[in-house]
Amino acid sequence: MYTKKLTPWLYLFPALAILGFFLIYPSFHTLYLSFFNRDSSMFAGINNYLYAFTNRIMLTAFRNNALWVVVFTTLTVFLGLIFAVLFDRVKYEVIVKSIIFMPMAISFVSASVIWKFVYAYRPFHTPQIGVINALLRAFHLPPVAWLIERPWINNLCLIAVGVWVWTGFCMVVLSASYKSIPKQFLEAARVDGAGEWKIFWKIILPLLTPTVVVLATTMVVFVLKVFDIVYVMTNGNFSTEVIANRMYKEMFQFRNFGRASAIAVVLLLFVLPVMLFNLSRFKREKL
Amino acid sequence: MMTKRTGRILSRVLLHTTVIFIAFLWLIPTVGVLVTSFRPAQDVGNSGWWTVFENIFTSARFTLMNYKLVISRLGIGRAFLNSFIITIPSTIIPLVVALFAAYALAWMRFFARPFIFMVMIALLVVPLQLTFIPILYIFNKLSLAGTFPGIWLAHTGYGLPLAIYMLYNFISGLPEEIIDSASIDGASPFYTFLRIVLPLSVPIIASLVIFQFLWVWNDLLVALIYLGGTPDVAPITVQISSLVGSYGQDWELLTAAVFISIIPSILVFFGLQRYFIRGILTGSIKG
Numbered sequence: 001m002y003t004k005k006l007t008p009w010l011y012l013f014p015a016l017a018i019l020g021f022f023l024i025y026p027s028f029h030t031l032y033l034s035f036f037n038r039d040s041s042m043f044a045g046i047n048n049y050l051y052a053f054t055n056r057i058m059l060t061a062f063r064n065n066a067l068w069v070v071v072f073t074t075l076t077v078f079l080g081l082i083f084a085v086l087f088d089r090v091k092y093e094v095i096v097k098s099i100i101f102m103p104m105a106i107s108f109v110s111a112s113v114i115w116k117f118v119y120a121y122r123p124f125h126t127p128q129i130g131v132i133n134a135l136l137r138a139f140h141l142p143p144v145a146w147l148i149e150r151p152w153i154n155n156l157c158l159i160a161v162g163v164w165v166w167t168g169f170c171m172v173v174l175s176a177s178y179k180s181i182p183k184q185f186l187e188a189a190r191v192d193g194a195g196e197w198k199i200f201w202k203i204i205l206p207l208l209t210p211t212v213v214v215l216a217t218t219m220v221v222f223v224l225k226v227f228d229i230v231y232v233m234t235n236g237n238f239s240t241e242v243i244a245n246r247m248y249k250e251m252f253q254f255r256n257f258g259r260a261s262a263i264a265v266v267l268l269l270f271v272l273p274v275m276l277f278n279l280s281r282f283k284r285e286k287l
Numbered sequence: 288m289m290t291k292r293t294g295r296i297l298s299r300v301l302l303h304t305t306v307i308f309i310a311f312l313w314l315i316p317t318v319g320v321l322v323t324s325f326r327p328a329q330d331v332g333n334s335g336w337w338t339v340f341e342n343i344f345t346s347a348r349f350t351l352m353n354y355k356l357v358i359s360r361l362g363i364g365r366a367f368l369n370s371f372i373i374t375i376p377s378t379i380i381p382l383v384v385a386l387f388a389a390y391a392l393a394w395m396r397f398f399a400r401p402f403i404f405m406v407m408i409a410l411l412v413v414p415l416q417l418t419f420i421p422i423l424y425i426f427n428k429l430s431l432a433g434t435f436p437g438i439w440l441a442h443t444g445y446g447l448p449l450a451i452y453m454l455y456n457f458i459s460g461l462p463e464e465i466i467d468s469a470s471i472d473g474a475s476p477f478y479t480f481l482r483i484v485l486p487l488s489v490p491i492i493a494s495l496v497i498f499q500f501l502w503v504w505n506d507l508l509v510a511l512i513y514l515g516g517t518p519d520v521a522p523i524t525v526q527i528s529s530l531v532g533s534y535g536q537d538w539e540l541l542t543a544a545v546f547i548s549i550i551p552s553i554l555v556f557f558g559l560q561r562y563f564i565r566g567i568l569t570g571s572i573k574g
Contacts, residue, residue, distance in 0.1 A: 007476055008395040012403065015388035015447060022444025023410050026418035033420060086306060096310045098560070103313070105556035107505030109524040110545040113531060114316045117323065117538055127334055129538070131319060134335050164313070172564050221412050228507045232528050247416050248511070257420050264416040271412045282408050 027268070034261035038254075048262035058263075060151075061241040067155055068162070068226055068242065073219040075163045077212055080170025084178050085204060087171075097175070101168035108165065108228035115161045116233055119146035150239040158240060161229050166222075170215055177211040178204065217274055224270050243267055324542040325349045331539045353543035361534070362518055363544045366526035370504060370548075372435055373522050377442035378499045381450050382492065384443065389454035390480050394466055407455075410448040418444075419512050426513060433520060438513050445509065446499050453498075456569050457491040458484060494566025497559050504552050523548045 037044045052058055083100055087093045103111060120130030124142050128134040133143040146157045181204065189199050205212075227244040234240045236249070243263060250260035322336040327350050339347040358364040391397075392404060422441065423432060431437035461484065469479045485492075507524040514520050521529075527544050534540050556563065 005397070008391045008397040008400075011387040011391035011395070011476075014384045015451060016403070018384060018440075018444050019407075019410060019447055022422060022441065023413055023418055023448070024406075026421035027413060029421040030417050030419075083309065086302070086309075089302060090306050096306055098557070099310045100313050101560075102317070102553070102556070105501060105552040106317075106549055107507065107524050107552070109505070109507050109527050110548050113527060113541050113545045114320050116531070117319060117542065118316050120538070129331065129335050131315060131335070131337070134337075164316070169567065172567055176564075176568055225414050225416065228524075231507070232531055244414075244416060244508075248508070251420065252511075261420055264414065264419070267414040267416055271414060275409050275412045278408055278412065279405055282405070 030261045030264050033257055034265050035258075037258050038256040040257055044258055048258045049266075051259055052262045052266050057236075057241055058243075058246060060239055061236075061243045061246050063151075064155055064240060064242050065224060065226075068159055068223050069220055071156065071159050072162050072166075072223045072226075073216050075159075076166045076170045076219055077174075077216050079163070079167045080172075080215075081174050081205075081208065081212070083167065083171045084175035085200065088175065088178060097168075097171065100171055103165045104168050106165065108161075109232050111161055111165050112229050112232035115157075115164070116147070119157055121145045121147075147234055147240075148238050154234065154238055154240055158229055158233055161233070162223065162226065166219070170219070173215055174208060174211060177208050181207050217277070221271050221274050224267060320542040320545055323538055324353055324546045325351070326539055327352065328537070328539050353539045354547070357530075357540050357544045357547070361530060361540065361544065362521075362526050363523065363530075363547055365518065366521055366523040367547060369520055370522040370524075371551075373438055373442075373510070374500060374503045376435075376439045377446070377503045378496055380439060381443040381446040381499060382495055385447055385450035385454050385495075386485070386488075386492075387480075388447075388451050389458050390484055392451070392455050393459035393461075394479075394484075395476070407448055407451055411452060413448075415445055415509065423512060432513055433515055433517050435520060438510065438520075441509055441513050442499075442503050442506075446502065450495055450499065453495055453566065453569055454488070454491060458488060461487055490562060490565060491569065493559060493562040494569070497555060497563045498566050500555055501552055501563075 033040055034048050035044060035046070036042065037047075083097075087096050090096070106114070117129075118131050119133075120128070121133055121143055122128050122130075128137050128143060130146075132146065136143055144153070147154050185203060185207075186199055189203055194202070225244050226242055227248065230236055230240055230242050230245045231248070236242065236245045243266065247260050247263040247267070250256045250263060319336050322339055323331055326336065326339065327348050330348060339349075358367075392400065392407075426432040426437050431440070465483060465487075466479060469483055470476075474482075504522075505524065506522075507528060510522050510525050514522070514525065518526070523544075527541070527548060530541060530544055
């Protein structure tokens, strides 16, 4: 009898021990550290949070994270949806889908280098080696310093890298849902004389809404923590700072563990609604 | 007036043009990197990579020098090896630990099961940033910072929630009769696990292997935190990001380094794309 009661815990023990050590305990410890000064030697009250919510660069980071969340999520999901529906109509669907999906295998670091090269900037009247500025030159337009032009152009250029990588993910998920829609639905609408546009908005989109919602939350949670692209391409210079890069700087560059902890806690606050939403959904469905 | 037939042909042409244009757009950045990595340094600085297609039979020159240089002189060879040393155990360990835990959660009844389940769901979205400072502190005390075992453990901890979640979704969906009949026949839980659950779970294990492999291979942040950029142990992502700092304008070198970093992940990705997509679908849709 004893062994029977113990067995599940035997199976769970390694996982629980590791999760406890690497995720649960440190989360609480970080929360604790966020109320202390830079080397955790003195209680600091809410000073670190005041810094996190009022410092000028932190505010820039918040603005940029908001921009990432809105633009990245909208574009990945929307383009993923368009691509899924569009590619379903051609015979070489597998090939084009692989092409869009391929960047998923590339690290953000490599993707950043790839795109830095696309955005490469040289002064006017010298040969351009970046694709986009070469195109501008072909139309006799002056080159643009894509990663420096603040605050909108450079931030949007960074976001474009993320979109290039993650649209394939959204496309694959949405394509699977789209293919599960019975084709008679669409045929019936066509016979009734509905145009393709109308079919997309009135039939396809409503049927895919649950998938779109799950996908969008996944993208939001993911992109709130965006780090690699910004770290490699601009390191947060020229008003491109984001929360996760700021946390890294506070931790390693400035060695201010109090502030770094507070910033990490702020990140958690942002994903908390999603966590609660997931939990309530699972309570309903699985338990 | 346009007939229905020409209208249809026109819309087919429009469809194909759009699809091919999109695929082309998605490919250009990678093609540029591939071409540039084989061009001599002077050419890269003087003309765009696309010019090789105009001069392919005349003045275009190609070289393997860039690869030779980054592998032997710029530490990419060493980093490439390190990436494998980091990635392989970091893929296998969490998988094994998660298999045991997912099996217990799916097919054993015990006290606190719902609670443990909720904790796992909550941990899915906890930002890693929340754990860095306390763990790094402990790693420093135990001399695990800057070592391979340290980062294997860290990746195990961070990979577990998704691994357990995906495996749970799959294993709990296995037919009840099979599991039950085994235990009626007197098989121990371990026997059932080894001989029945494991063989049936091969597809999801394959998906998870790819997920975790790509995640660790492409990771920058966790490596930066726990390995701290020491060249002896730095993975290829860290090495590339430091080359961006020191060789930012030497595109022929950066592109060669990037291309080397992409090869293993692209091979894994295209070789096992089917499992990868299945993994995405069990991980995000059914969720």
